[in-house]
Amino acid sequence: MYLPSHFEESDPQALHALIRDYPLGLLVSHGEAGLDANHLPFELSPEKGAQGTLEAHVARNNPVWSELRDGDEVLVVFRAGDAYISPQWYPSKQEHHRQVPTWNYRVVHAHGRVRIRDDERYVRGLVARLTRTHEATQETPWKMTDGPADYIDEMLRLIVGIEIEITRLVGKFKLSQNKEARDIRGASAALLARGEQAIGAAMDDCAARREG
Structure with a gap:
């Protein structure tokens, strides 16, 4: 991934937090037919392995x-959201017009x-953990x-677990860090x-850190 230094996020806690908050991941692998991609909800266990484990x-x-x-x-x-940024939102654009989308x-x-x-046994435990995590917001959590x-036994027989020990985490938080704080505020x-x-x-958080 192309990663200019001003967009790089290397704090493991910040990277783990994004995974927990946006757990639907795109698993990219290479199979008999070439590259394959599957969208899966992941459970992160940060204490397993040097950089955490995904399940x-x-x-x-x-x-x-x-x-x-x-x-x-693999x-x-x-991904934690994305958004188009119009140059019209930057206050500096009104002064010199040297801005682009x-x-x-x-x-x-x-x-x-x-x-x-x-x-x-593994699959049952994984499904139980995923269920507890995502049912926690419900008034009456499903168990x-x-x-x-x-029926549950039958459903479990139809799935297979995947465990991934993380060897490298790369974070790119592109939030207009190459702009002035006032322009970040305007777009925010x-x-x-x-x-x-x-x-x-x-x-907005990025601008606040820039302003100190």
């Missing part, structure tokens, strides 16, 4: 798990080594025990007014 499951009918071998290198891409975004690329986990045991205010909260709020 997900795929349908047993998905060939990705049978084409991968333990130890194969890439998982996480751009697109801002925050992404984390997690490189790692895969391990296929085709065993019922695996809410479903008939034979415009985004927030349009309801584009993810990038608008991130740019």
Whole structure:
């Protein structure tokens, strides 16, 4: 990934936080037919391995798990929003007009080594953890025990676990850091007014850090 230094985010806590807040990752791998990409919700275990471990499951009918071998290198891409940035939002544009449009975004690329986990106990535990994480916001959280045991067993037989030990994390938070703080503020205010909260709020935080 092309990564100018002013857009680089290297703080592991910030990168882990993005993954937790935006857990739908794009798993990129190489199979018999060439490159393959699968969108999967991941569970991050930051305490496992030097840089954390990602866990997900795929349908047993998905060939990705049978084409991968333990130890194969894969890439998982996480994205935390994106937004078009109009030069009209920069106060400095009104003074010298030396501004052009751009697109801002925050992404984390997690490189790692895969391990296929085709065993019922592991998959059951993973699904239980994913369920607890994402049902926590519900007034009455769904539990695996809410479903008939034979039905849950059948569903678990239809999926296979994937575990990825992260070997390298690369973060790119493109938030107009190459602009003046007032221009970052101007674009942030415009985004927030349009309801584009993810990038608008991130740019607002960026401007606050710039201003000290």
